[in-house]
Amino acid sequence: EPEVTQTPSHQVTQMGQEVILRCVPISNHLYFYWYRQILGQKVEFLVSFYNNEISEKSEIFDDQFSVERPDGSNFTLKIRSTKLEDSAMYFCASSEAVSYRSEFFGPGTRLTVL
Template sequence: EPEVTQTPSHQVTQMGQEVILRCVPISNHLYFYWYRQILGQKVEFLVSFYNNEISEKSEIFDDQFSVERPDGSNFTLKIRSTKLEDSAMYFCASTQRLVSHEQYFGPGTRLTVT
């Protein structure tokens, strides 16, 4: 069964460094999302992406964040200058939407900012 994949599974970085989290959505899906979950808290929406542009973003998704689909398969989330409070689990999701709105999630990247 097709699945969303994410790399790396765990990333440790120092405050102020740039990080890029990578995702490969399911191949025939058209809509892509990033969510994050701070330890012990609920999952929060960051951004959605369709047709090579951002379709929605939350207040969390400020100028430090950016997303890109650099080729036909990868979907990336970049944090330009990480802060301690960016430590969280980051989930990528995708959906086909034309047939079903079900969102499928990757296994997540645990980001630790020291």
């Protein structure tokens, strides 16, 4: 069964450093998303991406964040200068279509900012 994969599973970084979280969405999916879940809190939408551009972003997704689909398979989330409060699980998701869709989530990357 096709699945969304994410690497690394756990990333530890120092405050102020840049991190890149990587995702490989399901191959025939067209819509891509990043969500995050701070420990003990709800899953929060960050950004959606379609046709090589951002479709929508939340207020969390400020100038420190960027997304990219550098080739036909990877979808990345970059945090330019990490803050302590960026520590969370980051989930990548993909879907075939945007209406009446179900999003398939990856296993997540746990980001720890020290």
